[in-house]
Amino acid sequence: MxxxxxxxxxxxxxxxxxxxxxxxxxxxxxxxxxxxxxxxxxxxxxxxxxxxxxxxxxxxxxxxxxxxxxxxxxxxxxxxxxxxxxxxxxxxxxxxxxxxxxxxxxxxxxxxxxxxxxxxxxxxxxMFCLSEPHAGSNPAEMSTTAEYDAETDEYVLDGEKQWITNGERGGVAIVFAKAVDPDAEKATGEGDTGDARGSITQFLVPADAEGFEVGKKEEKLGLRASDTTGISFDGCRVPAENRLTEEGKGLSAAFRTLTGGRIGIASQAVGLAQAAFDEATAYAAEREQFGGPIDDIQAIRHKFAEMATDISAARLLVREACRQAEAGEDNRVAASQAKYRASETAMSVTNEAVQIHGGYGYTTEFDVERFYRDAKITQIYEGTTEIQKTIIARGVVGE
Known part of the structure; x- marks a missing residue:
């Protein structure tokens, strides 16, 4: 390296x-x-x-x-x-x-x-099943329900989740759904499930449970080796003992889990950017134009200076988010800062790596083409760039 x-x-x-x-x-x-x-x-x-x-x-x-x-x-x-x-x-x-x-x-x-x-x-x-077709960045508006059946001491899940990594390969899913009180539903009218945020609950659901259905595998720009699917629940019965949180405590649990997950995604973005940087510097040292290797050209050297600085800054933000977590501090803002900066860095560095490779960078002969396609997802999954900015702004200037 x-x-x-x-x-x-x-x-x-x-x-x-x-x-x-x-x-x-x-x-x-x-x-x-x-x-x-x-x-x-x-x-x-x-x-x-x-x-x-x-x-x-x-x-x-x-x-x-x-x-x-x-x-x-x-x-x-x-x-x-x-x-x-x-x-x-x-x-x-x-x-x-x-x-x-x-x-x-x-x-x-x-x-x-x-x-x-x-x-x-x-x-x-x-698997981690939170997002839905109409509830991605705002999971509080999810429509998947979990209705308790007192006779069998089970919850019955109905609904659909989307963008599920390990969807085809997975054997057990962490599923978030709105717990429904059937008695309250009868009193208030069919389909009235109450406050979405207050009733979201977390369940452990084996993939072989009846009514657990894996949807088609998504065809994606990048991350193609990862099996991303939808998951649907059609009368999927889950024992009450598989409920992981009290009713209504699932969303706060999801957000706490995702804070740590964002550190992981930020770290992945740093690793991807580092790989692209190393490929680009190795190529520039060997590729000759104008009588010498292109890494002698000042414009190329300046690209490397910017890329290296951005990668180092992103890595340090990741480490600071880790330090805060290990110290027992509230690291939500730090985790969002790390993910935001690292994902932006992954996109900019992979873009420059393709540019440095010139026409070859646009072909599948070199890994930088794949790096560029893969980098985009780091700005989207586990909270988009816009969501990270919202969290950061709340932390630094308030609601």
Whole structure:
């Protein structure tokens, strides 16, 4: 890797983990990336390798066989995996969202049932089902319902979720739905489910539950190796014991989980930008025009100066968000700042990397074309750029 990686200092253990994942990304992840992207198929052998390294248990407590990584370690792993292939890092981060929800909100029986297997074998693969076709940036307006059936002590889920990573591969889903009181519904009129924000609840739903249906795989601009689907629920019965939060506490739980998730996405954006930077500097050192390598041209050198500075700044914002989390501070604004700046950096750096490659950068012969396509999603998933700016503004100037 040709680019200097500036960031806050790591502990010896964190450096050892970084080096381990960096080697795995170079030897196992990156070589599979181009073919997996072209085939639009997730490299399951890479996933098995992640499980062997213990990374599928990254956020699982040690007593359940997990790694129980701190925020900084989580960020470092995401950065290094995204350096190899963003689709792999994304799949792992969503799996970690699911295990984090089970670890934090699940009962002891649920933790013992799901976490050891998800940590050690990486299966069942986790999913996180929050967004809907008409409720993306504003999940409070979701329409998926969960009606309690007192006779069977079950909730009956009906509705549709969208943009679900690991949708085809997943075995267990964290699902957010509006808990419906059937007695209240009878009193107020059919279809009146009350206040959306106040009734949103979190459930653990196995993918083999009756009424759990996986939709078509999305055809996407980038992140093509990641299986993104819709999920629908048609009379899907879930035991009441699979409810992870009290009724009405699901949305606040989702937002808390997503704050940590945004640090992961920001780290992935940094890793992707670093990969593009390194590819561009290596190419510029070899590509000759006007009697010498193009990295002797001042205009190109200035691009590298800007790219390197932006990457370092984004990485430092990620590390600051991690520091605040580890110190027990409210890091919502810091996490949004990191995701906002890192995703903008991923887009600008991959764009410049394509430009430096010239016509070759526009072909699939070079990885920078894939980097450019993949970078766009970092500005969208787990909260768009506009949502991050809204959170930041509230934090610095108030409501």
């Amino acid at each position: 040709t680019g200097a990686r500036v960031g806050s200092s790591l502990t010896d253990e964190q450096e050892a983990i970084r080096d381990l994942v960096r080697e795995f990304a170079a030897e196992e992840v990156r070589p599979e990336a181009g073919e997996a992207d072209e085939a639009e198929s997730f490299p399951e052998n890479v996933w098995d390798g992640l499980a062997e390294l213990g990374l599928t248990g990254l956020t699982v407590p040690e007593e359940y066989g997990g790694f129980e990584a701190d925020e900084t370690t989580y960020a470092v792993v995401n950065e290094e995996l995204a350096y190899g292939h963003l689709a792999v890092a994304t799949a792992l981060s969503v799996h970690c969202l699911a295990t984090s929800c089970i670890a934090e909100f699940g009962s002891e029986a649920q933790r013992e049932r799901w976490l050891p297997e998800m940590a050690a074998e990486g299966r069942p693969v986790g």
